[in-house]
Amino acid sequence: MLRQSTSRLSNVYGRRQFGTSSLRLTEQSTATKSSSFKATLPKSDKKPAKADNDKSKFWKPIAIGSGVISGALIGGLFYYGRPFGDIRDEKFATENMMSASYHRSIERFREFRHDMHKPMWDDLLPDPLPEPYGRPYTLVINMDETLVYSTWSREHGWRHAKRPGVDYFLSYMSQFFEIVIFTSQPAMNAKPILDKLDPYQYAMYKLFRDGTRYENGHYIKDLSHLNRDLSKVIIMDSNPQAFSKQPENGIALKPWKGEANDNGLLEYIPFLEAVALTNPSDTRLVLKSFDGKYIPEEWSLREKEMEEAHRQQWLAEQKGKPSQRNLGSLLRGGAADQTEGPPPTYLQQMRKHVRDTFAQEQDQMKKQQELMMKDYEMQMEKMKDMKMTVWELMAQAASGQPIMPPGADGPGQPQGQPQEQGQQQQ
Incomplete structure (x- = not known):
């Protein structure tokens, strides 16, 4: 029995191997037939288009x-x-x-x-004003590093500092000069600064970059376009290149970098004041006499020399005069009256008169400003009272009560009069 079962299993196993080998032979034969077969497309009368030449596409544009x-x-x-x-x-x-x-x-x-590169207009300023509104001389002054110093930082952005004494300088010099602030900055940047710098409009005119001449990378302020007599014009600028067209009209100032104890503007007041009071025919000749010198110091020395010459002249005149004796001199022992010193010079007299007049005008302006501020505060208080009264009236109207005048306590009662007093009068 065991032998029979073993022979049967061997027969079955042999049949399976024969079946798998026959399947493999069949697959190989079909693969060789499929590889030898080639597919062909139907023929057509149209020929394929030729490719464009790449070189012609590149050179044509x-x-x-x-x-x-x-x-x-x-x-x-x-x-x-x-x-x-x-x-x-x-x-x-x-x-x-x-x-x-x-x-x-x-x-x-x-x-x-x-x-x-020329200025936008041939005449940057209108014709001079007639007397007494006009000024005989024109003072052109720069803004950057002359009146104002500007700095920028990431934390605060742009900040502008006003030079010490600039308010007094502009207000006092406006008595003698037609002041023109001339800056090389664009109007959109400089105008807001100048509005805060000069709120009282002491500077009659303000000129900006569109009034300059651009040459060799520099903005030049050509004074010939001011429509003014150049013999009556002085320009003060911290950049000498700015008035290189008319250097004989210029005063080169030291650039101001924000120093707190600076007196650069105030030091020039005595000199400019003397120019206006002595009325020279040509300011260019006056400025030429100060070439290479610091004008405030040189003018102080010259003024002292003039005062000394005036004193010596007065002493010489006093020596030539006979001594005058009067009753007072006899009572004092016969000594002649001696004055303490020479009278003030013309420049000193005019300077004292102008400064006293200016101080009085400034005091009057301060008083007027104080009165205006008081009136403004009173108006603001009244506005506040009016707001409260309107609110009360609205509250009364909303509650259904009869609307009464402000301050009245009852209907038909005069304003500000107590109710009991009104009943007694009735």
Whole structure:
């Protein structure tokens, strides 16, 4: 029995191996047939389109652009190189057509550039005011590092400091000079600063960058466009390059960098005051006599010399006069009256008169300002009372009570009168 079962199992196993081998042979034969088979597409009469040439695609726009640019250059050369129609054409009379057109184009470009760098207007200021509103002299003064010093930081942004004494300088000098603040900053930046710097409008005019001339990277303040007589003009600027067109009219100031104890403006008041009071015919000659010197110190020395000369002249006159004896001198022992010293000079007298008048005007202005502030505070208090009264009236109307005048305690009662007193009068 055991042998029979073993033989049966061996027969079954052999059949299975034969089946798997036959399957493998069948798969290999089908694979070889499929690999030998080639698929073909149906033929057509249309031929495939040829690919575009890459080089033609690359050079075509370059050729078109070059042609457009060349045409524009040639057209612009003939347009801007056309004859001027005046004596300027004489410079190019001996040249051929292309060379003359080229040089005329360059000439037109230079003229255009020159016009763009000129001030926007030929006359930056209107005609001078008539007397007594006008001033005989014009004082042009810079803003940056002369009246104001500006700094910037990431924490605070832009901050502007006002130079010590600038309020007194502008107010006092406005008596003698037509003050013009001239800055190279754009109007949109400088105007808000100047509005706070000069709230009382002591400076009659304010000029900005559009009134300057741009040359070699510098903004130049050309005084010939001010519409003023240059013999009556003085410019004060911390940048000497700014008045390089008219250096004979300029006073170069030391730039102010925010020092708290600076007196740079106030030191020039005696000199400018003397210029206005002595009325020179040409301020340029006066400034020329101070070339290479610090004007406040030099003027102080000259003024002392003039006072000493005046004193010596007075002493000489006193020696030549006979002694005057009167009753007072006899009672004092016969000594002649001796004055303490010479009388003040013309400049000292005028300076004292002007400064006293200015001090009185300033006191009156302060009193008027105090009165205006009191009136303003009273008006504000009244406004507050009116607001409370309106609120009370609205509350009364909302509650259904009859609306009474402000301060009245009952209907039909006069304003501010107690109710009991009203009943007694009835």
